[in-house]
Amino acid sequence: MLRYWSYIAILMTLISCSGDEYAVVEDLDENKELEVPQPAYFPELTYDINENPPTEKGFELGKKLFYDGKLSSSGVISCGFCHMQEFAFTHHTHRVSHGVGGALGTRNAQPLHNLAYKKSFNWDGAAAHLDAHFIIPITTEVEMNEEIGNVLEKLKDDPSYQEMFNAAFEDGQIDTKNLFDALAQFLVMMVSAETKYDRVVHQGTAEFTAEEQAGKALFDSKCSSCHSGELFTNQQYMNNGLPINPQYDDKGRGRVTGNPDDDYTFQVPSLRNIEFTLPYMHDGRFDTLEEVLDFYDSGVEETPNISQEMYNENNVPGIPLTEEEKEKIIAFLKTLSDVDLTLDERFSEF
């Protein structure tokens, strides 16, 4: 049926006054829309796919941009430099990210996955919209240290980009909107839901070991008030009692809102792929999950705005855990690893 109409459409196009548009029809048809994976048990998409529907060509362009050092002032720091696929797109070897000229940031690079389901971005939610987020890494001195205007000039000087923008967008313009849209099209496709946890809990095709099962029960009772739901985050800004690092005195959410009640709160991170995304916490202070759990057990401090959830039944801050309990929780956390994401060739640089 569709085919039949297509023929009529082509025919009519041919016999209408000019024939040039025929080529346009073909071009448009080649650029297929991609479907953003939406596991049934995930929350609603937050990214408005209709505003910027990912297409094959847009994705391809976004990927090229993601791995291109042209987006930085030095010409060598690409998005992929700090967001490495093997580590669920984090900057694995560094506590805080290294940018142009080795400049040190103050924060640990976040994993890039399930971004189409996030309500705000960065540890402090400085960007409320994914498309707007890219201003931050590109223009921040300690990251790519470049100006958007300059990036556009560099892309315009490169004929291969002109071709790709033409193929990806109807207006073919190399402008900020299309630059950000292409990056977003690449990123929203990174959906991570192929883990042992998903197979056990949602697909019924695998089973937890006894240790993992026990870990899940502990996690549900001690951690899931904040790391809740299928993304393992309530997407709120909270203070889990992490001692303040005097080197940065990072106020987190407080810097964005200017509200002292938000000082030292950070977005509760998703724990999917947590096995790969070390080091941990906003400043990357912990190298292992063991250290993280030692912190929850005995390192929690009563810093300003510490969350009520951090107080145990004796009204003391902290989540007391035995060594055995820690091991079980870690075993459970490791069922959240998605090897498909880290190996998926669609997202690979080479």
Next chain:
Amino acid sequence: MRNKEVFFLLPILLLLSCSDDDVQQELTTELNLTFDHHVGGEDLELSGQIYEKNAGEHFRIDTLKYIISNIELQLTNGDTFKYPVEESYFVINEKDPSSLSIDLEDIPADNYDKIRFGFGIDQSNYPLNGVDNFVPTAEENGMLWSWSAGYKFLKLEGEYGNSIAEVEQKFLYHVGSHGENLDNYKVVELDLGETLRLDQDGQSIRLDMDVLKIFNAVHAFEIAEKDDIQVDPVNAPKIAENMKNSFQVDAIVQASE
């Protein structure tokens, strides 16, 4: 999906495009907006002249920049003409004379009695998608908070003191929206005072902005109380409110060539 729709629509579009093109066209014309800044009764002169404000404070201005957007004209019949949103973002920068005069094109020749424009960027209605292409301009003018992916709506900087001789303490007001939390976008609506009759020879609306009102319109500010206002959930909304009330229409004149 979208592609298929295009597929079906194309022949129709093409047929239409073959038919007689010169359907009666509405007459359109140009409109110029000019921004004049003054301080009470005096012209604003950057980095030299010292002025007096409320609370007996004296001050000098080194930088005055702000973003306007979403320009609309109200017809005398109550309808509204909206200037294309993507083309209606401007940085007004006292230091750059060319930025003080904005030429709007393709305005229907008609009668108007009100003008509206936004102070800043309306992030709730256009969540940055539509305004992405304003990024390079804002960046050039230092109107981006790069760490928060947001725009500075106002940049007012200078020095102040208790007497003319003491004007040396720096002050700085940077106002914008705070992520999704606090929206400081404001709509300025002004009566044109007389009917603006737009015909083929474009006209110009001269807008006046009084810097004193930024310090004292709805809310009164003593600079000495807080001389560095940036991401400030208490003071930034008040300054935005004052900004909204600092404009007026001075005159409508024949646009000079």
